[in-house]
Amino acid sequence: MSRLELRGFGWRHAGRRAWAVREVDLSVDAGERVLLLGPSGAGKSTLLAAIAGLLPADSGEQAGTVTVDGLDPRKARERVGIVFQDPQSQLVMARSGDDVAFGLENRGVPAEQIWPRVDAALARVGFRYGRDRPTAALSGGEQQRLALAGALALRPGLLLLDEPTANLDPAGADLVRDAVAGALDGDRDTTLVIVEHRVAQALPLVDRVVVLSAGGGVRADGKPDEIFDRYGRQLAADGVWVPDQPLPQRNGSAAPAGEPLLIADRVGLAPRLAPLADEVPVRGGEALAVLGPNGAGKTTLALLLGGLVAATDGAVRATAALTGDGRVGPAPHRWRAPELVRRIGNVFQNPEHQFVATTVADELALGPRRCGLPESAVARVVDELLQRLRLDRLAAANPYTLSGGEARRLSVATALASAPRLLVLDEPTFGQDRRTWLELVALLGELRDAGHGIVTVTHDVDLVAALADRRLTL
Amino acid sequence: MTGGALARRNPVAKLAAALVFSVLLLATLDPLAPAVAIAVELAVVPLFGLGYRALLRRMAPLLLSAAGVLVTLTLFAAERTGPVLLAAGPVLVTSGVLVTALGLALRLLAVALPGVLVFATTDPTDLADALVQNVKAPPRFAIGALAAFRLVPMLAAEWQLLAMARRARGIDAGRNPVRRLRLFAATAFGLLVLAIRRGTRLATAMDARGFDAGIPRTSARRQRFGAADAALVVGAAIAAGGSLAVSFAAGVFRPVIG
Amino acid sequence: MPQQSLPADRSWRTVDIVVASVIAVAFGVVFWLWGLIWTATEAAFTFFPPAQAVLYGVWLVPAVLGALVIRKPGAALFCELVAAIVSAALGSQWGAVVIVQGLAQGVGAELVFLAVAYRSFRLPVALAAGAAAGLGAAIFDQIRYYAPYDLVSFRIPIFIVTVVSAIVLAGAGSVALTRALARTGVLDRFPAGRDRATV
Numbered sequence: 001m002s003r004l005e006l007r008g009f010g011w012r013h014a015g016r017r018a019w020a021v022r023e024v025d026l027s028v029d030a031g032e033r034v035l036l037l038g039p040s041g042a043g044k045s046t047l048l049a050a051i052a053g054l055l056p057a058d059s060g061e062q063a064g065t066v067t068v069d070g071l072d073p074r075k076a077r078e079r080v081g082i083v084f085q086d087p088q089s090q091l092v093m094a095r096s097g098d099d100v101a102f103g104l105e106n107r108g109v110p111a112e113q114i115w116p117r118v119d120a121a122l123a124r125v126g127f128r129y130g131r132d133r134p135t136a137a138l139s140g141g142e143q144q145r146l147a148l149a150g151a152l153a154l155r156p157g158l159l160l161l162d163e164p165t166a167n168l169d170p171a172g173a174d175l176v177r178d179a180v181a182g183a184l185d186g187d188r189d190t191t192l193v194i195v196e197h198r199v200a201q202a203l204p205l206v207d208r209v210v211v212l213s214a215g216g217g218v219r220a221d222g223k224p225d226e227i228f229d230r231y232g233r234q235l236a237a238d239g240v241w242v243p244d245q246p247l248p249q250r251n252g253s254a255a256p257a258g259e260p261l262l263i264a265d266r267v268g269l270a271p272r273l274a275p276l277a278d279e280v281p282v283r284g285g286e287a288l289a290v291l292g293p294n295g296a297g298k299t300t301l302a303l304l305l306g307g308l309v310a311a312t313d314g315a316v317r318a319t320a321a322l323t324g325d326g327r328v329g330p331a332p333h334r335w336r337a338p339e340l341v342r343r344i345g346n347v348f349q350n351p352e353h354q355f356v357a358t359t360v361a362d363e364l365a366l367g368p369r370r371c372g373l374p375e376s377a378v379a380r381v382v383d384e385l386l387q388r389l390r391l392d393r394l395a396a397a398n399p400y401t402l403s404g405g406e407a408r409r410l411s412v413a414t415a416l417a418s419a420p421r422l423l424v425l426d427e428p429t430f431g432q433d434r435r436t437w438l439e440l441v442a443l444l445g446e447l448r449d450a451g452h453g454i455v456t457v458t459h460d461v462d463l464v465a466a467l468a469d470r471r472l473t474l
Numbered sequence: 475m476t477g478g479a480l481a482r483r484n485p486v487a488k489l490a491a492a493l494v495f496s497v498l499l500l501a502t503l504d505p506l507a508p509a510v511a512i513a514v515e516l517a518v519v520p521l522f523g524l525g526y527r528a529l530l531r532r533m534a535p536l537l538l539s540a541a542g543v544l545v546t547l548t549l550f551a552a553e554r555t556g557p558v559l560l561a562a563g564p565v566l567v568t569s570g571v572l573v574t575a576l577g578l579a580l581r582l583l584a585v586a587l588p589g590v591l592v593f594a595t596t597d598p599t600d601l602a603d604a605l606v607q608n609v610k611a612p613p614r615f616a617i618g619a620l621a622a623f624r625l626v627p628m629l630a631a632e633w634q635l636l637a638m639a640r641r642a643r644g645i646d647a648g649r650n651p652v653r654r655l656r657l658f659a660a661t662a663f664g665l666l667v668l669a670i671r672r673g674t675r676l677a678t679a680m681d682a683r684g685f686d687a688g689i690p691r692t693s694a695r696r697q698r699f700g701a702a703d704a705a706l707v708v709g710a711a712i713a714a715g716g717s718l719a720v721s722f723a724a725g726v727f728r729p730v731i732g
Numbered sequence: 733m734p735q736q737s738l739p740a741d742r743s744w745r746t747v748d749i750v751v752a753s754v755i756a757v758a759f760g761v762v763f764w765l766w767g768l769i770w771t772a773t774e775a776a777f778t779f780f781p782p783a784q785a786v787l788y789g790v791w792l793v794p795a796v797l798g799a800l801v802i803r804k805p806g807a808a809l810f811c812e813l814v815a816a817i818v819s820a821a822l823g824s825q826w827g828a829v830v831i832v833q834g835l836a837q838g839v840g841a842e843l844v845f846l847a848v849a850y851r852s853f854r855l856p857v858a859l860a861a862g863a864a865a866g867l868g869a870a871i872f873d874q875i876r877y878y879a880p881y882d883l884v885s886f887r888i889p890i891f892i893v894t895v896v897s898a899i900v901l902a903g904a905g906s907v908a909l910t911r912a913l914a915r916t917g918v919l920d921r922f923p924a925g926r927d928r929a930t931v
Contacts, residue, residue: 013920014926015920015926052682054678054681077684078684081682082682084678088672089676089679092621092624092676092679093620093624094597098599098694102683103683104694105692106683106687108687108690109692111694114692115694118694135624150683151683154684306642336648337640337641337645337646341642341643342644346639348642352671353635354643356639356645356660356664358915367643370643371644400916400917401916489828493829500876586828586829589820589828615744615749621750622750622757623818623821629757662762665758665762666755667918670751670758670913670918674751674918676750
């Protein structure tokens with residue numbers, strides 16, 4: 001049963017000019033359930049980290065106060081449990097039971113009490129496997145369940161959830177939501193603060209909504225219905241995923257689809273992707289959405305279409321429309337890299353996997369240079385893309401220092417820089433706020449209308465509704 | 475880890491046995507001692523619950539290495555004693571050279587094999603627990619290293635992604651070895667950045683669960699060091715010593731120093 | 733665990749332990765891959781094996797890099813040792829003995845940083861640490877492998893090349909690598925990262 005109190009709280013990380021979060025006044029009573037919302041950059045994650053006592057005093061500058069049960073959070077850490085969004089970066093041990101026991105070992109719980117508490121925590125979150133289940137064998141949703149068990153085993157008075165479903169597919173997100181609901185069911189003792197993009201999913205868990213403002217301070221605080229009725233449209237414009245706010249829909253084609261660029265002829269890659277039932281053409285001027293449950297091989301198909309991996313069954317054939325020269329030639333996975341980058345643009349799930357240069361501008365210039373464009377043309381392309389994707393302020397920054405949304409925009413921009421005819425994107429809208437999401441959808445729509453071919457692998461139902469001309473379900 | 479009486483021994487005991495065995499065998503350069511040692515090692519393989527085919531698979535790079543040693547030594551040996559077996563230009567193969575080369579190759583295998591056996595049959599968590607409980611290693615270091623080790627399979631998978639991503643950006647090395655090396659280095663750098671970033675987040679998550687609480691850690695899993703474990707270490711010393719004794723008795727012992 | 737007797741800025745934080753381990757583990761993986769390449773290319777170097785030792789310094793990078801990033805007592809030794817253990821665990825062809833070798837290399841580098849009381853982490857110290865680690869490695873190899881080889885045409889050249897490679901790759905290379913890492917922002921929680929310009 002913990003109480004949380006913030007007065008004029010602000011935090012600035014060392015080495016940054018801008019404050020990550022500022023002027024937050026907030027009181028959360030014991031047993032309350034709060035959903036924390038705000039646009040990207042409002043400092044929600046920083047706020048939760050501060051409440052959990054995880055911001056060392058020497059790593060930045062604090063304004064105002066934050067207390068848990070009247071204590072400095074750094075001294076009250078055993079009262080707070082926190083679950084972060086990336087399961088891979090918070091699971092410590094190789095076996096599930098050992099991971100839950102980890103926190104208990106740290107707190108010096110006597111050995112004979114550890115396993116009963118582990119079993120109780122696993123049961124509380126509805127974990128379906130035994131203690132020996134390897135953590136690497138769990139799906140993303142199961143891993144987050146395990147992380148939740150690890151936090152709950154320590155019996156915290158205050159539970160913090162920092163975008164626990166951000167990296168998960170809808171099935172995984174349901175698993176987590178059910179786990180949280182089940183764990184807190186009938187438990188009026190545990191205070192909850194959750195940050196979650198999928199607002200509709202989080203609403204059943206909470207009785208209060210607090211909205212942070214990008215410039216600082218709390219913008220709105222109250223019951224969910226009231227908040228969304230009053231501020232719904234403004235919040236949506238700011239990038240908050242407000243439920244029931246309209247999203248663009250794809251209704252009919254503006255222009256008929258163009259000629260085929262690639263043909264995926266019954267391709268498969270054992271053991272990850274079973275061969276497709278028939279020939280699947282990928283056309284210019286058309287957006288193809290690849291859907292299917294986890295494990296069906298969607299990413300593998302994206303890699304095959306992107307010319308990055310060789311098929312074990314069937315073949316991917318490129319047409320003359322894509323290769324731009326008279327002859328068809330070898331399959332895409334055999335193309336030399338400079339040829340590949342000119343014809344197909346690949347955007348990976350995790351933008352960080354694609355960064356190769358030391359500045360944003362160099363990242364954008366890389367593709368065009370490898371195509372042999374003269375420097376003046378390269379500079380022009382770079383400037384255009386910087387403007388288009390609102391990255392001009394960051395031209396000299398190192399790509400790894402970009403925020404999630406900025407990194408995603410950069411990875412899309414770099415794929416576009418060499419003007420390929422075909423774009424293959426893997427989960428481009430993962431974890432994006434509403435504003436970036438709309439921008440991406442608009443951009444992809446424009447590209448499609450201009451004659452490019454688009455293939456997106458996605459779980460995002462809204463993206464499919466807004467963009468897709470054709471669907472392929474694995 | 476399952477089956478095999480020796481596989482179930484305390485991890486630290488297994489590691490110590492492997493080290494003792496290997497280090498003792500380094501004392502000689504003749505081929506007889508390692509040959510005996512290898513015979514002993516192969517004989518205990520079933521006791522580790524390991525099949526010979528699985529072992530061969532793990533040893534494949536080692537066998538290649540041993541073959542490489544044979545070749546290089548044949549060309550660069552210091553002493554070329556004994557009757558000449560082959561003379562072709564700069565290459566002078568004498569029986570003495572061949573014996574020395576064989577000795578080194580067998581020594582390579584004999585010294586490497588115990589390590590392969592131990593790590594093939596030891597769970598990393600058990601090893602960390604044993605290091606903390608039986609050898610009094612600092613718990614935070616052992617568990618911290620264990621947590622980082624868990625990231626290894628992810629690194630291997632991410633290497634492939636990074637390599638593909640570079641190709642997708644128009645970078646490939648073709649046949650030029652220098653360019654291949656640069657590409658290797660660049661990909662390795664990308665991997666290092668990702669790994670450090672992940673490690674930093676993991677450290678925060680570990681602190682959130684009290685890793686830096688400063689109070690004595692308890693352990694949920696017991697690792698015992700008993701008589702059988704001590705016997706394993708002693709047995710390894712005796713076996714290695716015995717191999718050395720055999721070559722000494724046969725008069726072929728060649729000390730590495732002197 | 734009782735607090736260490738070192739002053740506060742000398743004791744290891746969790747992030748120090750984990751990132752040092754991550755560096756060690758990442759290099760352990762690279763070593764394992766590199767070891768396979770080393771074996772495969774051994775044939776190409778049969779005309780002059782000491783030339784292969786040109787890249788030997790790579791094995792010694794964790795020792796110096798660990799110390800430059802973490803900047804706490806024991807970092808060089810810890811990183812090199814854990815890298816060796818990991819490469820052995822993954823199936824290094826040189827088996828468990830590589831752990832002992834890692835120890836020798838790590839101790840060499842650690843002694844240099846100890847000699848400057850862990851106060852300086854600049855290029856000259858890094859080069860010296862690389863040299864010390866290289867000496868540890870070269871001496872170890874002489875005992876383990878190279879005794880029967882010819883002194884002049886093989887053993888001396890390989891000794892020299894090993895140590896020089898260590899100075900260049902592990903010493904200067906680690907300094908360059910640390911700076912490159914700092915620019916990406918991943919070292920923000922470490923002293924090396926605090927030199928980054930304010931963004």
